Amino acid sequence: MIDIHHHCLPGVDDGPRTLAESVDLCRMAADEGIETIVATPHVLRGRWQNTSRPQLAKILDDLRAAVGDRPRIVLGSEYFFAHDMDEMLRTESILPLAGGRYVLVEFASNNVPPLVRDPLYRVQLNGWMPIIAHPERNIVFQSKPEFLASLLRIGVKTQVTTGSVTGEFGPEAQATAIDWLQRGWVHVMATDAHNVTKRQPRFRAARERVAALVGEEIAQSLFVDNPKSIVESRGLVYDPDLPDSLVPESGGLFGRIRKLFTK
Numbered sequence: 001m002i003d004i005h006h007h008c009l010p011g012v013d014d015g016p017r018t019l020a021e022s023v024d025l026c027r028m029a030a031d032e033g034i035e036t037i038v039a040t041p042h043v044l045r046g047r048w049q050n051t052s053r054p055q056l057a058k059i060l061d062d063l064r065a066a067v068g069d070r071p072r073i074v075l076g077s078e079y080f081f082a083h084d085m086d087e088m089l090r091t092e093s094i095l096p097l098a099g100g101r102y103v104l105v106e107f108a109s110n111n112v113p114p115l116v117r118d119p120l121y122r123v124q125l126n127g128w129m130p131i132i133a134h135p136e137r138n139i140v141f142q143s144k145p146e147f148l149a150s151l152l153r154i155g156v157k158t159q160v161t162t163g164s165v166t167g168e169f170g171p172e173a174q175a176t177a178i179d180w181l182q183r184g185w186v187h188v189m190a191t192d193a194h195n196v197t198k199r200q201p202r203f204r205a206a207r208e209r210v211a212a213l214v215g216e217e218i219a220q221s222l223f224v225d226n227p228k229s230i231v232e233s234r235g236l237v238y239d240p241d242l243p244d245s246l247v248p249e250s251g252g253l254f255g256r257i258r259k260l261f262t263k
């Protein structure tokens with residue numbers, strides 16, 4: 001399995017502080033069946049240090065030397081959305097996942113800024129593939145799923161956190177994650193691990209839960225095939241089309257109103 005969202009680099013963000021803590025985190029990931037980690041330090045201007053590429057490359061080299069090749073570790077980032085994302089990519093201020101075309105983008109958990117659709121569309125015209133990190137933990141996406149759907153329709157992908165499916169981020173995130181998995185709105189699962197205590201790199205339990213919810217074939221796509229495509233910068237194996245309308249054919253308030261007028 002491949003984990004595309006993982007804060008395993010020491011001393012760069014709110015992940016491990018020391019190399020020893022990072023090594024423990026990577027070993028725990030390997031025990032969970034994770035063969036490749038994409039290290040995704042936060043990129044948030046003015047907040048986190050050590051975000052220059054040469055510094056990150058040096059930190060990654062030191063971690064690889066200590067961990068070996070199980071798991072393999074490659075570099076990426078988790079970019080905190082700003083409206084000049086296009087410019088940030090052009091000037092190589094954002095590290096795409098594994099140096100490819102996919103870019104992991106996060107929002108604060110309690111809001112989404114206005115007018116995000118245009119920049120998320122524009123970067124795709126330049127060949128980038130934005131993946132929204134953990135929308136199921138964001139209260140705006142939780143309460144307005146149609147807003148997320150509008151982003152999915154313009155090609156944006158979603159990453160749901162393994163701990164959301166198993167309930168570690170509360171009942172709202174769990175219910176939302178399960179709902180979206182069943183709708184086919186989730187493209188990749190990842191741990192968003194930060195440490196070996198509270199934000200662990202857990203994969204196995206979530207994979208079993210996802211397989212029970214949507215079947216083994218889709219679970220395989222979300223935990224293995226799509227992450228592999230992302231790391232190799234190819235099209236996703238599992239990328240279902242979205243229905244034009246969120247209104248069910250029958251049932252629901254709008255469906256019932258529509259029926260009244262079409263009888």
Ligand SMILES: [Fe+2]
Nearest residue numbers: 005007078192
């Ligand atoms: Fe993260």
